[in-house]
Amino acid sequence: MEDKKENMVFNYADAPKSWYNCFNSECTKANECMHFMTGKNIPEDVTLGNAIYPNAGKNRECRFFKQIRVIKGAYGFNTMLGELKRKEEVLLRGMITDYLGCNTTYYKYNKGEKLLTPEQQEWILNLFREHGYKGEKEFEGYRYIYDFSE
Numbered sequence: 153m154e155d156k157k158e159n160m161v162f163n164y165a166d167a168p169k170s171w172y173n174c175f176n177s178e179c180t181k182a183n184e185c186m187h188f189m190t191g192k193n194i195p196e197d198v199t200l201g202n203a204i205y206p207n208a209g210k211n212r213e214c215r216f217f218k219q220i221r222v223i224k225g226a227y228g229f230n231t232m233l234g235e236l237k238r239k240e241e242v243l244l245r246g247m248i249t250d251y252l253g254c255n256t257t258y259y260k261y262n263k264g265e266k267l268l269t270p271e272q273q274e275w276i277l278n279l280f281r282e283h284g285y286k287g288e289k290e291f292e293g294y295r296y297i298y299d300f301s302e
Contacts, residue, residue: 164198173203
């Protein structure tokens, strides 16, 4: 395992560019929220970006609340795909590419520039099962990361 869950360090750069920061320390769920975590960890040189306004938490419920969650992200498909017959490899690779959005995104997940969520991992592993491939399938690498998925 590349990173240990208990040794996690928050890195603001891991947040997507479209991510919304929150600065509402009065919110009852502030210390449990990813948006507040990013808001309180903005580097000194970041001076502009998306924000959630304090009035979003009226009535003590914020619709933007995102529970802090650490996930075991995965990357790399080559080993799994390499075990397939050529015809099946082309088919499954195409289906994975479609699921992830496009070739560019596929390659980012394959090289570890992006990490698959547990839900994405399960979808891919189920795809192999549905096509008759039994046994344990492993991605090429795993890292614990903060979950920024919406």
